[in-house]
Amino acid sequence: MKGIEFIGKRFVVSGAGGIGAETAKLLNSLGASIILLDINEENLNNTLLSLEGTNNRAYICDFSNVDGIEQVVKLIATENGAVDGFVHCVGVGSVRPLKMSKYDFMLKVMNINFFSFVEIVRCLSIKGRYNSNGMNIVGVSALGAYLGNSTKTAYCASKGAMNAAIRCLAKELAPKNIRVNAVAPGVTDTPMARVAEDYGADSDEHKMILARQYMGVCQPLDIANTIAFLMSDMSRMITGSCVAVDGGKLSS
Amino acid sequence: MTQEEKIVLLEDMLELDGGSLTPEMELASIDEYDSMAKLSLIVLMDEECGKKLTGEQIREFKTVADVLNFMGE
Numbered sequence: 001m002k003g004i005e006f007i008g009k010r011f012v013v014s015g016a017g018g019i020g021a022e023t024a025k026l027l028n029s030l031g032a033s034i035i036l037l038d039i040n041e042e043n044l045n046n047t048l049l050s051l052e053g054t055n056n057r058a059y060i061c062d063f064s065n066v067d068g069i070e071q072v073v074k075l076i077a078t079e080n081g082a083v084d085g086f087v088h089c090v091g092v093g094s095v096r097p098l099k100m101s102k103y104d105f106m107l108k109v110m111n112i113n114f115f116s117f118v119e120i121v122r123c124l125s126i127k128g129r130y131n132s133n134g135m136n137i138v139g140v141s142a143l144g145a146y147l148g149n150s151t152k153t154a155y156c157a158s159k160g161a162m163n164a165a166i167r168c169l170a171k172e173l174a175p176k177n178i179r180v181n182a183v184a185p186g187v188t189d190t191p192m193a194r195v196a197e198d199y200g201a202d203s204d205e206h207k208m209i210l211a212r213q214y215m216g217v218c219q220p221l222d223i224a225n226t227i228a229f230l231m232s233d234m235s236r237m238i239t240g241s242c243v244a245v246d247g248g249k250l251s252s
Numbered sequence: 253m254t255q256e257e258k259i260v261l262l263e264d265m266l267e268l269d270g271g272s273l274t275p276e277m278e279l280a281s282i283d284e285y286d287s288m289a290k291l292s293l294i295v296l297m298d299e300e301c302g303k304k305l306t307g308e309q310i311r312e313f314k315t316v317a318d319v320l321n322f323m324g325e
Contacts, residue, residue, distance in 0.1 A: 097288050099265075100295040151291055 004232040007031035009084040011231065012076065014061065014120065016043040018190030019140055020089030022220035023227050025050055027087075030228060035076055035083065037061040038090075055080075063090050063116035064108055073123035085136040085231050086124055088117045091158075093192040095151045106154045113158035118165055121180070125173055134177040136231045139166055140223065141182040143246045149209075159184070163242045170240030179239040181230045186246030188218040215247035253301075258323050261300060262316070265292050275317035282316075297323065 009032040013024045016038035024034045024047055033055035038044045044058040057080060061072045076083070091113045096105065117139050124130055124137075144152055145159035163182055170180040187193065187209060210217070226245045229235050244250050253261075259273050266273075266284040279285050290310050297305040301323045313319055 095291060096295055097292045100292050100299075151288070 004228055004234060005031050006084075006231070009033070010035065010055070010080060010082075011085040011087065012037065012083050012120070012124065013087045013089060014038070014063070014116070015089035015091065015140075016040070016047040016058070018089070018192055019185070019188065019220045019223050020087075021047045021050070023087055023089055023224040026221065026224040026228055027231065028052060028056065032084075033057075035059065035080060037063075037072065039063060063112045066111050066115045066119050069116060069119045070123050073120060073129070077124075077129040082129060082131045083124060083135065084131045085138075086120060087137075087227055087231065088120065088139045090116060091140065091142075091192070092155070094155050096154065097151050098153060101154055106157075109154035110158050110161070113155070114161045114165070117162060118169075121169060121173075125176060125178055130176075130178065132177065134179075136235075137166075137169070137178065137180045138227050138230045139180075139182040140227075141166075141184045141242055143184045143186045143244055143249055145184060145242075146250060166242065167240040174239060179230075179235075181235070181238060181240070182242040183223055183226050183230065184242050184244045184246065185218055185223045186213045186244070186249040188220060188223060190220055209249075212252045213247040213249040214252055218245060218247055253323065253325065255320060258320050259316075261296060261323075262319065265289065265296055273316050275315065275320055277316045279313055279315060279319070293319070 006027055011027050011032045012035045013020055014037040016024065016036045024036060028034050028051045033053060034051055036044055036047055036058040039060060039062050041060060044060065048056055048058045059072055059076060062068060092109055094109050121137055139162050141162045142159040144156040145163050149156055166180045166182045173180060223245050226243055230238065260270065263270060263273055266289055268284060293310065294305045297303040303322065303324065
């Protein structure tokens with residue numbers, strides 16, 4: 001088998017900043033047309049402009065309003081036809097002590113990080129909206145799903161929920177030739193991480209986290225490369241897995 | 253919000269008895285004002301006062317009065 005190429009493929013990428021932007025660029029450079037989803041128009045336009053080809057599209061989507069997602073996916077299907085894959089890179093990396101983590105906050109994080117993922121998968125896995133020869137789905141989870149991080153209950157729970165969901169979705173959707181996997185990045189150099197660091201970079205906990213990730217901080221491209229592999233036929237026997245891209249953090 | 257109401261919010265956040273805080277107190281002298289409290293303060297400023305508080309601004313706070321002033325009217 002040759003390297004990875006996606007000529008003629010159409011992928012939906014949700015989240016057009018950080019890991020999402022890097023993933024869209026990489027998949028596009030390997031031949032795919034990209035359908036971007038984000039709530040932020042500036043992110044959408046910037047990432048769209050960085051893509052090559054004439055079949056890339058951008059749609060505004062408010063991931064915190066899960067009820068509104070079906071309409072966006074229907075529009076995508078109508079305007080573009082069946083898709084070959086979906087990568088969910090949307091996420092809020094909330095740092096918040098338990099004392100301040102009331103239900104409405106927890107729900108917002110779960111909506112954006114988790115429920116929107118399942119809803120998009122649900123809406124895309126309907127006959128006619130995906131390539132019946134196969135569709136690959138990757139959710140961007142987080143290593144935090146496996147770890148105890150104080151002040152990150154909502155975030156880590158949302159990613160843990162994603163990891164549990166992909167195993168179920170993988171089994172349920174396998175008869176439709178749909179594979180579902182996740183990647184779990186460790187500390188990665190993204191705008192989201194930089195905002196969080198601004199609040200806790202000098203904390204002992206943050207220093208300890210960095211020390212555990214003994215290969216160093218991940219770059220968005222490190223995550224995107226693993227996503228490309230999971231979106232390709234090179235990973236055709238992998239489904240329901242969560243691949244850690246964490247510079248060794250989980251093993252330390 | 254009155255000065256008294258703002259002080260009550262901070263005392264609740266820090267789990268201090270009512271009347272514990274005065275504007276002239278140095279933040280460094282308050283044991284409960286730790287890194288976790290600073291994270292809570294960011295949320296409190298956002299939700300109760302509609303203000304965005306950065307790590308840099310937190311580092312500039314020296315006294316309770318600095319925090320009260322940032323909370324606004």
